[in-house]
Structure formats: structure tokens, C-alpha cells
Amino acid sequence: xxxxxxxxxxxxxxxxxxxxxxxxxxxxxxxxxxxxxxxxxxxxxxxxxxxxxxxxxxxxxxxxxxxxxxxxxxxxxxxxxxxxxxxxxxxxxxxxxxxxxxxxxxxxxxxxxxxxxxxxxxxxxxxxxxxxxxxxxxxxxxxxxxxxxxxxxxxxxxxxxxxxxxxxxxxxxxxxxxxxxxxxxxxxxxxxxxxxxxxxxxxxxxxxxxxxxxxxxxxxxxxxxxxxxxxxxxxxxxxxxxxxxxxxxxxxxxxxxxxxxxxxxxxxxxxxxxxxxxxxxxxxxxxxxxxxxxxxxxxxxxxxxxxxxxxxxxxxxxxxxxxxxxxxxxxxxxxxxxxxxxxxxxxxxxxxxxxxxxxxxxxxxxxxxxxxxxxxxxxxxxxxxxxxxxxxxxxxxxxxxxxxxxxxxxxxxxxxxxxxxxxxxxxxxxxxxxxxxxxxxxxxxxxxxxxxxxxxxxxxxxxxxxx
Amino acid sequence: xxxxxxxxxxxxxxxxxxxxxxxxxxxxxxxxxxxxxxxxxxxxxxxxxxxxxxxxxxxxxxxxxxxxxxxxxxxxxxxxxxxxxxxxxxxxxxxxxxxxxxxxxxxxxxxxxxxxxxxxxxxxxxxxxxxxxxxxxxxxxxxxxxxxxxxxxxxxxxxxxxxxxxxxxxxxxxxxxxxxxxxxxxxxxxxxxxxxx
Ligand code: SF4
Numbered sequence: 001x002x003x004x005x006x007x008x009x010x011x012x013x014x015x016x017x018x019x020x021x022x023x024x025x026x027x028x029x030x031x032x033x034x035x036x037x038x039x040x041x042x043x044x045x046x047x048x049x050x051x052x053x054x055x056x057x058x059x060x061x062x063x064x065x066x067x068x069x070x071x072x073x074x075x076x077x078x079x080x081x082x083x084x085x086x087x088x089x090x091x092x093x094x095x096x097x098x099x100x101x102x103x104x105x106x107x108x109x110x111x112x113x114x115x116x117x118x119x120x121x122x123x124x125x126x127x128x129x130x131x132x133x134x135x136x137x138x139x140x141x142x143x144x145x146x147x148x149x150x151x152x153x154x155x156x157x158x159x160x161x162x163x164x165x166x167x168x169x170x171x172x173x174x175x176x177x178x179x180x181x182x183x184x185x186x187x188x189x190x191x192x193x194x195x196x197x198x199x200x201x202x203x204x205x206x207x208x209x210x211x212x213x214x215x216x217x218x219x220x221x222x223x224x225x226x227x228x229x230x231x232x233x234x235x236x237x238x239x240x241x242x243x244x245x246x247x248x249x250x251x252x253x254x255x256x257x258x259x260x261x262x263x264x265x266x267x268x269x270x271x272x273x274x275x276x277x278x279x280x281x282x283x284x285x286x287x288x289x290x291x292x293x294x295x296x297x298x299x300x301x302x303x304x305x306x307x308x309x310x311x312x313x314x315x316x317x318x319x320x321x322x323x324x325x326x327x328x329x330x331x332x333x334x335x336x337x338x339x340x341x342x343x344x345x346x347x348x349x350x351x352x353x354x355x356x357x358x359x360x361x362x363x364x365x366x367x368x369x370x371x372x373x374x375x376x377x378x379x380x381x382x383x384x385x386x387x388x389x390x391x392x393x394x395x396x397x398x399x400x401x402x403x404x405x406x407x408x409x410x411x412x413x414x415x416x417x418x419x420x421x422x423x424x425x426x427x428x429x430x431x432x433x434x435x436x437x438x439x440x441x442x443x444x445x446x447x448x449x450x451x452x453x454x455x456x457x458x459x460x461x462x463x464x465x466x467x
Numbered sequence: 468x469x470x471x472x473x474x475x476x477x478x479x480x481x482x483x484x485x486x487x488x489x490x491x492x493x494x495x496x497x498x499x500x501x502x503x504x505x506x507x508x509x510x511x512x513x514x515x516x517x518x519x520x521x522x523x524x525x526x527x528x529x530x531x532x533x534x535x536x537x538x539x540x541x542x543x544x545x546x547x548x549x550x551x552x553x554x555x556x557x558x559x560x561x562x563x564x565x566x567x568x569x570x571x572x573x574x575x576x577x578x579x580x581x582x583x584x585x586x587x588x589x590x591x592x593x594x595x596x597x598x599x600x601x602x603x604x605x606x607x608x609x610x611x612x613x614x615x616x617x618x619x620x621x622x623x624x625x626x627x628x629x630x631x632x633x634x635x636x637x638x639x640x641x642x643x644x645x646x647x648x649x650x651x652x653x654x655x656x657x658x659x660x661x662x663x664x
Pocket of ligand 1: 063064108109110129131346347348406407410411428429
């Protein structure tokens with residue numbers, strides 16, 4: 001019998017029951033909830049007159065809908081405030097731990113799980129948010145679910161899921177200067193398209209992946225969903241254990257050593273078989289940016305927008321619609337395009353390492369006059385750390401300010417909306433039409449690229465500008 | 468939540484021949500502030516359907532009287548993007564019972580099935596035939612038979628079978644939900660928890 005993949009090992013250990021010709025009943029270790037996709041689930045459980053089955057396995061925080069200015073005062077938008085209050089009420093009624101506004105642990109669900117040590121190797125983790133795939137960076141099986149499924153987990157700690165197929169993507173070799181985790185994942189999606197991963201769970205492997213920090217690995221796994229994959233994961237190793245060690249909810253002392261021993265077994269067997277396997281050379285990857293309205297429409301910054309003749313016949317209509325929305329011409333160079341907004345934040349690139357990269361680049365430089373920049377930490381903890389490290393001062397001196405934590409302009413549910421027609425370079429994960437506000441135009445890139453754009457005022461490849 | 472049983476739907480169709488329709492187009496994030504499941508149909512495809520002032524855009528398909536019915540037919544890779552179930556709620560709430568495409572995003576497919584909205588995956592060629600015939604004659608009816616897992620263009624030989632997980636098919640035919648099932652096996656879940664400690 002062929003060996004097992006990392007994914008098989010974690011998945012199989014959580015199957016309560018297989019249904020004939022149907023999905024598996026999968027047990028969930030950790031459930032993260034937020035204000036937007038949970039109210040209808042609580043309404044469902046209340047309507048049945050039931051209680052949350054294992055409240056200690058769920059953690060809640062408001063993030064999608066919260067203001068990033070004067071957050072500690074009040075939420076002015078009535079509907080947003082109602083939704084956030086509803087989360088508080090529901091958590092109180094059902095005995096769920098809530099990190100509400102002003103709590104030192106509040107932040108974007110996918111940022112706080114790892115930084116608090118809630119996320120650990122070998123776990124199954126779900127959340128009513130597709131970027132739950134982020135937690136796969138620790139060798140856990142983590143994926144986004146819909147609200148009906150949130151209700152299932154609240155009610156029974158399980159969901160019904162068909163087992164996905166398995167893909168391995170290897171990135172081998174050394175990364176060039178200025179090339180970051182974000183560039184790797186934008187490159188991968190540009191190669192396999194936004195549906196190339198549909199039906200699969202992706203294991204990322206290879207020397208370039210292993211060389212990444214946990215933050216970088218999270219950025220990669222985070223965007224798995226943008227290829228259509230339910231999730232992605234990476235074998236835990238010394239980098240993983242060192243990241244987890246000492247964090248609030250991580251095992252301590254002897255228990256930690258024991259846990260590490262167990263985590264050591266979480267790797268794909270030599271003879272395991274994948275349904276699909278791809279290998280990319282790290283040396284082929286350059287700083288990337290998107291030019292269209294889905295994350296698969298990315299290319300190297302130093303290159304051109306594809307010409308119409310580069311696009312397959314079946315994709316022509318979408319390609320033209322997309323460029324028409326962006327106001328771009330096919331075949332033209334990207335570098336030098338004037339930009340209006342820079343957004344640094346989100347569960348993709350709103351962690352401390354991202355703020356460090358951005359700050360290090362802008363240190364001693366000045367924000368370009370034509371740029372409005374929103375720098376949004378992913379969590380209270382990130383905000384605190386940034387201030388402790390003096391990054392807020394560095395940013396201020398260069399003409400930037402640090403806002404308060406939340407999803408912010410990643411999905412523009414709060415007031416942080418890019419105005420109609422404006423062009424933003426964003427470190428988030430989706431460049432869909434109107435994603436960052438009605439009529440807003442988004443180009444996705446790394447925090448380093450965002451920094452280069454913020455000081456030059458135009459699309460810029462950062463690699464030539466770093467020491 | 469009560470799910471309506473699904474047997475056969477025969478209806479005219481609304482064609483949306485666009486690929487990669489993502490969940491932000493189906494229901495933009497700013498309309499996700501509700502705490503109930505109802506009313507999302509009003510904002511289905513909001514930014515394609517209405518201009519800034521809230522006036523209907525005439526060229527968008529939902530604003531054209533020629534097209535109506537309970538079947539939405541869309542281009543490849545429908546429902547990509549976020550896990551928001553609000554997308555499935557908006558489509559159902561608007562009055563659709565079936566979405567036909569040549570490829571669906573995973574989470575969207577699950578969300579639809581959990582809400583009694585049937586995703587029917589057809590071949591690229593069949594999808595094109597539907598688009599052509601519906602556009603030539605908006606009165607063209609499609610028939611979707613879940614029991615036989617078949618979709619056909621009424622009054623023609625054009626038909627195709629479609630896949631659906633047998634468990635999910637039972638749920639749709641009987642109006643059962645996954646939650647009912649999971650609650651019924653709670654003792655097994657507790658036994659599983661015991662076995663892990
Ligand atoms: S930052 Fe963006 S992608 Fe991440 S959880 Fe928030 S809305 Fe979703």
C-alpha cells in the first residue's frame with residue numbers, strides 16, 4: 001500500500017465516520033468565528049433550542065466589519081455595530097471566548113490564531129472565511145466553510161466533507177533579491193489559474209518553501225483558495241516549533257517537548273502518491289503584481305500586461321472585460337503606471353514581518369505626494385509589537401500612519417473603501433471588481449513592492465531599490 | 468431552517484455568459500451586514516445590476532424582461548472567491564433553484580447544496596448550446612431532473628447527465644440537512660472524542 005501524505009495523516013485522524021457514497025464526518029479541533037458569517041448560524045442553533053456542543057473549541061473576534069480609526073471609541077455604522085454586538089451576545093449566551101474590540105488579543109481571525117499559539121500542527125481548523133487556509137502553514141488541515149457549516153460545528157463539532165484530491169507544488173532553489181512569499185504565491189496562481197487548484201488540497205514543498213519564515217509560509221497557504229484549492233499546508237519543522245514555543249495557548253515545558261515529538265511524524269511518506277504534482281524553479285520568480293480582476297491575472301512587475309494574442313480564445317471575453325474594468329490596455333508595460341492608494345494589511349500580509357519589511361524600505365524616504373496610504377496591522381498584538389519596535393515612528397517620519405487592526409480595505413466592509421476609479425496597490429489577496437470599494441481598481445503585490453510604490457508613486461519593481 | 472424538497476424543475480433560464488463570476492460580484496461585502504438569511508436577493512449582482520444612484524443598468528441580464536425563470540446559467544468557474552454563504556442565499560432569495568455552469572468553485576457548491584440550490588455541472592459544449600438556444604429564444608425551457616440526474620433542453624434532443632454525491636442527492640430529494648444528520652450521530656461523535664484522549 002502506498003504511503004500517506006501529510007494531508008492524509010491529519011485528515012484520517014479526524015474522521016469520525018465515513019458515509020456510504022458520501023462525505024466523511026470530520027471532527028474539528030479549532031473553530032474560529034467572526035461577526036459576519038456567524039449570526040445566522042447562532043440563529044439556527046437557538047431556533048433548535050440547543051447549546052453550543054464544545055464552546056471551549058471555538059474562539060471569536062470581530063474583524064471584518066470594524067473601523068480602523070477610533071475603534072476604541074465606538075462603531076458609528078449602525079449595522080456594523082449591531083453585527084459586532086450580536087457576536088458579543090451570542091458568545092455570552094453560549095460561553096464562547098471572545099476577543100472583542102479593545103481586547104489585547106483582538107485582530108483578524110487568521111492572524112490571531114497563529115500568534116496566540118491556538119493554531120498547532122496536526123489540527124483540523126475551520127472558520128467561516130475562505131482564507132482559513134492560512135493555518136495550513138503549521139501542518140494543520142484548515143479550510144473555509146459556509147455559515148450552514150459553522151452551524152454544524154457549533155452544534156456537533158463536526159462537518160460533512162468529501163475528501164479532496166491531493167496536489168503537491170514544489171518550489172526549488174534560491175529566491176532572488178526582492179522576491180518574497182507573496183511573489184511566490186502570485187506566481188503559482190498565475191501559472192495554474194484561479195481554478196487550477198479546485199478540488200484539491202495543496203502541499204507546498206521544496207527548498208524555497210522550507211527557507212521561508214512562518215509569516216511567509218502563512219502568506220503562501222493563505223492564498224491557496226485563490227487557486228480554487230480548499231487549502232494548503234506545509235510540513236512542520238524546526239521553524240514551526242520555534243514560532244509556536246512560548247505562545248499563550250501553546251503547550252509549555254515538557255508538554256511542548258512531547259508535542260514536538262508527535263508533530264515530527266507529520267510529514268508525507270516517501271512513497272505517498274499525489275493526484276497532481278508540479279515543480280517550479282525559484283529562479284523563475286520575480287517580484288509580481290496583478291493587472292486584472294482575479295488573482296490569477298498576475299505577471300512580473302518588470303513585464304507587460306499580456307497582449308490579446310497571448311490569451312486563449314475561451315478566455316478572451318473575460319480578459320477584455322477585466323482590462324476594461326481596470327482601464328488598462330493590453331500589451332503595455334506595468335512599471336511607471338501612476339498609483340493612487342497603497343494598502344498594507346489583511347490576513348495575507350498584515351503580520352509584524354510585513355510591517356517590518358514595509359518600514360525598513362520606507363525608512364529615511366518620503367511617501368509620494370500622490371499616494372494615500374493605509375497601513376493596517378493584522379491584530380492588536382501586531383500593533384503593539386510594531387510600536388515597541390518603533391516602526392510607528394519610522395512610518396510617521398516617512399509620512400505614513402499606523403491604523404488600528406481589522407480586515408479594513410481587504411474587503412471594504414467598513415469605511416476603508418478605495419474610491420471609485422482609484423488605483424490601489426494592495427498587499428491583500430483579492431483584486432475582484434469592487435472588492436476594495438465600488439469601482440475601485442486593485443493590483444495585488446508584496447509589502448516590499450507596496451513600499452516601493454508608496455515612495456515612488458507609481459508601479460515599481462522593488463528589487464533594484466534595495467541594498 | 469427548512470429546505471424545500473427538490474425533484475424536477477422546468478423553467479426558462481437567465482443566461483450569464485461570463486467566466487469566473489466571483490462571490491464579490493454575486494453579493495458585494497458591504498451587503499453582508501445582515502444577521503438573518505433573508506432579503507439578499509435584492510442585492511444579487513448589485514454592482515452589475517444597478518448604477519451608483521441605484522438605477523437599474525439596462526444592459527444587465529437581470530434587468531431585461533426577455534429573460535426570467537428559476538434557472539441561472541453561468542460561465543466557467545462560477546462562485547469563486549469567498550466562503551460567504553450569502554452568495555447562495557442571494558441567488559435563492561432572488562428566486563433561482565438551479566445554477567448551471569461548466570465548473571463551480573468548491574465552497575460555493577457546498578453552500579448551494581446546503582441551501583436547496585442545485586448546482587448542475589455540464590460540459591463546456593452543452594453550456595454553449597444552452598447559451599446559444601436561450602439567447603436565440605428566451606422562451607427556451609430547461610428541465611432538470613434530480614432523480615435521474617439529467618438536464619435537458621425541453622422539446623429537443625439536447626440532454627446531459629450530471630454528477631451529484633449520492634448522499635447529497637438524498638438530502639436534496641428529501642429536504643434533509645447535514646445538521647439533522649450530524650445531530651443524529653452525536654453519540655458517535657462523543658465516542659470519537661473519548662477515543663482520542
Ligand atoms: S483580511 Fe481579508 S481575506 Fe483576510 S479574513 Fe479579513 S476579509 Fe478575509
